[in-house]
Amino acid sequence: MKKALGEIKKHLLTAISYMLPLVVASGLLIAVGNLMGGEVVTDLSKMTVPSAFTSLGVLGMGLLPSFIGGYISYSIADRPGIAPGFLMGQIASFLGAGFLGGMIGGFVAGYIALAIRKYVKVPKWAEALMPMMIIPTLTAMIGGLLMYFVLGGPITAMTNGLNNFVTGLDQSQKTLYGFIIGWNYRTRSNQSISCYGTSNWCNFWMVVIKSIEEENLYSSRRRCNQSCIPNGIMYDF
Incomplete structure (x- = not known):
């Protein structure tokens, strides 16, 4: 285990x-x-x-679901796993399963490709076709059917639940969440959780930056109007 x-x-x-x-x-x-x-x-x-x-x-x-799916599959089955892994990521994007769907799809494609390479025997003349045609095609067919009809629904439900949890956090909870992600990212063993947190961490800081910009714009407008009103001039921003 x-x-x-x-x-x-x-x-x-x-x-x-x-x-x-x-x-x-x-x-x-x-x-x-x-x-x-x-x-x-x-x-x-x-x-x-x-x-x-x-x-x-x-x-x-x-492209994140496709990248994570393609390179997980590549790590498992080498080059024959790249194409089906990327396709599993595309299916995850289509189903709305997101990063989690791409990750699971990558493992599915990788282990299917590895099993085909080990257990499927072909004539000697077709051996050269195994890594570039037979393994990717069979893996994409089997993995695609599994993702569409078996795994896609539950993974999408899990992804939606996780997204609803994160988006339901208030501003202070998002701040704490971001610092936890940043702290755990220091160790390589926790890099996996950093990927999901990156977008939310960026979104949080964009909210802060936008708030500062709006405050500065309001202050500038107020100062300009105060200085221009005596001269009978009003500027509209």
């Missing part, structure tokens, strides 16, 4: 090490874009530089 848990932990940490640059880059793009007044834009004609940063960061965050 201890050995199995160690293997799961190893695969999870391998995937997280590949995924963290995406989390950091996407989170910073969202933060910089929001600070510059950007927003998520789907129409290219309305795109600005700040909105480009924000939109790109959101697109990057949307």
